[in-house]
Amino acid sequence: MGNAPKERRTAKERTVDRVYAEVREQILAGTWGPESRLTEEMLAERYNVSRTPVRAALHKLASDGFIEMIPRAGAVVRARTLAEAIEIYDVRSLLESEAAGLAARRRSEEEVATLYKIADEMEAIAEKSGQVPALSQLNQELHHLILRASRNRTLEESALRLIDIGFVINTYTNFRRTDMARTLADHRALIQAIEAQDEIWASSVMRAHIATTRNALKSTMRP
Amino acid sequence: MGNAPKERRTAKERTVDRVYAEVREQILAGTWGPESRLTEEMLAERYNVSRTPVRAALHKLASDGFIEMIPRAGAVVRARTLAEAIEIYDVRSLLESEAAGLAARRRSEEEVATLYKIADEMEAIAEKSGQVPALSQLNQELHHLILRASRNRTLEESALRLIDIGFVINTYTNFRRTDMARTLADHRALIQAIEAQDEIWASSVMRAHIATTRNALKSTMRP
DNA sequence: CGAAGGGCATTTGGATCCAATAAAGAAAAG
DNA sequence: CTTTTCTTTATTGGATCCAAATGCCCTTCG
Secondary structure, rough: OOOOOOOOHHHOOOHHHHHHHHHHHHHHHHHOOOOOOOOOOHHHHHHHHHHHHHHHHHHHHOOHHHHHHHOOEEEEEEOHHHHHHHHHHHHHHHHHHHHHHHHHHHHHHHHHHHHHHHHHHHHHHHOOOOOOOHHHHHHHHHHHHHHHOOOOOHHHHHHHHHHHHHHHOOOHHHHOOOHHHHHHHHHHHHHHHOOOHHHHHHHHHHHHHHHHHHHHHHOOOOO | OOOOOOOOOHHHOOOHHHHHHHHHHHHOOOOOOOOOOOOOOOOHHHHHHHHHHHHHHHHHHHHHOOOOOOOOOOEEEOOOOOHHHHHHHHHHHHHHHHHHHHHHHHHHHHHHHHHHHHHHHHHHHHHHHHHHHHHHHHHHHHHHHHHOOOOHHHHHHHHHHHHHHHHHHOOOOOOOOHHHHHHHHHHHHHHHHHHOHHHHHHHHHHHHHHHHHHHHHHHHHHO
């Protein structure tokens, strides 16, 4: 097994993946809000590629729940109603609280250290600039890491799917100054529970944490 | 709103959907077992279509967890290890027991009647012929209907995804004669609980039902 | 006889071309 | 002036063509 694959990292990124990532980024950033029409030709021109990879990227985005493909009409960014958003958070609560419990049992020392590092960074940013994109990014990393630590890839993938589409909804609602203190406190308790390998504590805090976030939606979303 | 859309049901099925459905069918039926190589050209020839819709179908199958796309090599039917299979059942247990509880609260009378009808049919078939494909089909319908009755589409979709790939694993393991009686009894209790709108009963039976199925895997799968 | 290197075949990824369809707009009739 | 129908246009779906990459086999050299 002594073959050196000569940096397969450099394996030129497929353009379909690039387009997928870019469009996804734009949707998450809110550049293209709900109901925005995304035509294959427009995107192809914008990214200087042919329609083929754009089509593949759009289908993947649709399968991941970010957009909706109208049979022979076009693709629109999927609008979520308040009811749908709440549903998503309910299921997340179920999956992520289970993951938190498993993570408490199975986490490594290194993972605990990384979790603390992320929490520290979030607190530093919240105190200084309060930059929402940076906070959102770190928050996502924290949740991902806990899912990873559960050592259950099926659970991880199921929850990730929901977290991603959830971020379309909540990026700018969850990080209001009033909710921030609570979020940071939740994170700290969560990490302590995982460090202490207390499954019930960890899953309970996660359940409460997500329920709080879910509740914040009710005041910010109208439909 | 008086426009009659003139039977849009007849809107000629897209070939990509047809190919997706057919290949999926073959995988579920076991015609193409784990590790089978599926090349675009082979499928294109077999279904008399070009490679374009085949490619789209394969990507969708990959995103749904049925196959694995090796970057520039080909697509192979995904093999599940015992550990993965158990993971899938663990998450299913979580999601479907929640769904059963919600279904108990929200089910309509009509849904209860349909559930009983399915259970009756399964018992009849089990007693007479014991046809595995028919039983599997009905079993799947029963689970789908309960998910539907939960009135939570996010929960429904998350669970469905897992049920589908689960069926790649278990179609021929879950319906051995020894386990059949237990399965049928579980179903009947489940429906009674849902009819009685007893959430705790319903979710408990579902949890036990899936755990039993999960356990059967251990004796039939080897890795 | 063994190992290494290069060429060839297989297979996917991307571009372009053509067909089908649905919506919108224009024109004609009542 | 309104309504209906026909035509045009915008946009996706499918087919074909070309490029790139990967793995395998054969050849050649040590």
